[in-house]
Amino acid sequence: MTAPPDDCLARNDWICGAYLTTRKQILLDAVVQHLQLTVAAVLIGLALALPLAVLARRWRWASGPVLAVTTILYTIPSLAMFSLLLPVYGLSASLVVAGLVLYSLTLLVRNILAGLRAVPEETRQAARGLGYGPVRLLLTVELPLALPAAMAGLRIATVSAVSLVTVGAIVGFGGLGNLIYAGMNTYFKAQVLTASVLCVVIAVVADVLLLGVQRLLTPWTRAARG
Amino acid sequence: MTTLTDAWHWLTDPANWSGDNGIAHRLLQHFVLTVVCLVISCLIALPVALVLGHLGKGGALAVNLSNIGRAVPTFAVLVLLLLTPVGSWGEGPTVVALVLFAVPPLLTNAYVGMREVDRDVVQAARGMGMTGRQTLLRVELPLALPLIMNGVRIAAVQLVATATIAALAGGGGLGRIITAGFNLASTPQVVAGAVLVAAFALVVEAVFETVERLAPRWARAAR
Numbered sequence: 188m189t190a191p192p193d194d195c196l197a198r199n200d201w202i203c204g205a206y207l208t209t210r211k212q213i214l215l216d217a218v219v220q221h222l223q224l225t226v227a228a229v230l231i232g233l234a235l236a237l238p239l240a241v242l243a244r245r246w247r248w249a250s251g252p253v254l255a256v257t258t259i260l261y262t263i264p265s266l267a268m269f270s271l272l273l274p275v276y277g278l279s280a281s282l283v284v285a286g287l288v289l290y291s292l293t294l295l296v297r298n299i300l301a302g303l304r305a306v307p308e309e310t311r312q313a314a315r316g317l318g319y320g321p322v323r324l325l326l327t328v329e330l331p332l333a334l335p336a337a338m339a340g341l342r343i344a345t346v347s348a349v350s351l352v353t354v355g356a357i358v359g360f361g362g363l364g365n366l367i368y369a370g371m372n373t374y375f376k377a378q379v380l381t382a383s384v385l386c387v388v389i390a391v392v393a394d395v396l397l398l399g400v401q402r403l404l405t406p407w408t409r410a411a412r413g
Numbered sequence: 414m415t416t417l418t419d420a421w422h423w424l425t426d427p428a429n430w431s432g433d434n435g436i437a438h439r440l441l442q443h444f445v446l447t448v449v450c451l452v453i454s455c456l457i458a459l460p461v462a463l464v465l466g467h468l469g470k471g472g473a474l475a476v477n478l479s480n481i482g483r484a485v486p487t488f489a490v491l492v493l494l495l496l497t498p499v500g501s502w503g504e505g506p507t508v509v510a511l512v513l514f515a516v517p518p519l520l521t522n523a524y525v526g527m528r529e530v531d532r533d534v535v536q537a538a539r540g541m542g543m544t545g546r547q548t549l550l551r552v553e554l555p556l557a558l559p560l561i562m563n564g565v566r567i568a569a570v571q572l573v574a575t576a577t578i579a580a581l582a583g584g585g586g587l588g589r590i591i592t593a594g595f596n597l598a599s600t601p602q603v604v605a606g607a608v609l610v611a612a613f614a615l616v617v618e619a620v621f622e623t624v625e626r627l628a629p630r631w632a633r634a635a636r
Binding site for chain 1: 416417480483484485486487488489490492493495496570573574575577578580581582588591592594595600603604606607608610611614615618
């Protein structure tokens with residue numbers, strides 16, 4: 188590490204300060220793309236999973252098919268999923284987002300549904316007794332109580348999405364995965380290691396942030412514990 | 414629609430099934446890779462999990478390992494291994510990366526399974542004079558089996574998926590049909606490869622599902 192900074196690039200070291208300073212913009216762009224793909228996929232996944240889980244909760248017959256379809260989607264390997272969607276979306280960022288959305292669905296639907304099912308029947312009846320309609324019951328009683336389980340699913344889905352975005356490199360939209368892919372072909376060690384470490388950092392930061400959000404949204408769980 | 418018919422034509426063309434890059438060879442590679450890695454991972458993870466679960470120690474490690482494993486991109490680990498000396502061992506990087514990713518779910522599920530065995534039953538076994546080894550093998554292991562098998566199933570499906578990504582880093586298996594399709598800009602081949610991989614993953618899932626359905630009946634008959 189004591190060598191002159193421009194030397195470590197020439198020696199192709201794993202850890203290289205000169206790489207960080209000279210490719211700052213490339214790394215930044217990759218991180219931004221990585222974040223955009225992850226956030227878009229998780230938000231769309233959430234927007235789809237919520238109504239599906241509520242439907243499956245309301246009508247018992249719907250839960251079987253919803254769970255079966257989402258589980259099958261989850262079984263399909265990510266590279267295959269991206270490839271299967273290729274004729275629909277072409278080589279685009281939407282292809283990666285669509286693939287990731289289908290992945291996060293299983294985790295989100297299962298967890299939200301588990302949370303909704305765990306709401307005690309007495310709680311529901313008490314709310315009905317207070318004159319709550321079905322919509323108000325769902326929004327102010329059931330969903331808040333399902334929040335911890337739903338957030339657990341959201342955290343797993345987000346962390347998985349961060350790591351799966353890298354596979355998007357096959358179609359050129361893989362965020363940091365693009366750098367890993369390019370670094371592999373050119374045998375550029377510093378680039379591969381830096382991009383890989385950044386991926387893990389993003390995943391860990393996202394997980395901690397979501398945990399913080401969960402704490403803020405569910406103050407009563409802390410009160411009960413304390 | 415034409416892409417699907419083209420993909421079907423590609424799949425049913427006998428020329429695409431033979432040779433080193435053919436479907437048959439890639440399917441065999443994928444299968445062997447999955448089985449070998451599953452066996453190695455089980456040999457590493459299960460004894461450790463069973464002993465830790467029996468002793469009731471190392472739980473935090475067993476559970477957290479699984480969460481950390483999810484945060485590390487498989488593809489990144491594969492490429493990192495490829496650039497180290499391991500990279501010159503042929504399928505070495507693939508096997509090492511696959512084992513690394515199959516161990517956490519196996520470890521976590523087996524550990525949790527062992528801990529969830531009814532403590533009263535374990536104490537009863539001790540009271541009957543069973544040694545630690547007998548309790549582990551004759552009481553805890555059979556009772557923990559459903560959860561252990563669930564871990565094996567998760568690991569197996571994950572292995573099939575990860576073996577596909579190995580193709581991005583030059584490894585063998587069905588993923589190669591997809592990456593070759595991308596290089597040739599042949600959408601039908603890409604889609605055909607994806608269909609093969611998806612079908613393979615679903616077959617593995619179905620096999621485990623069937624084994625699980627049959628298992629309780631077999632266990633009852635044995636008793």
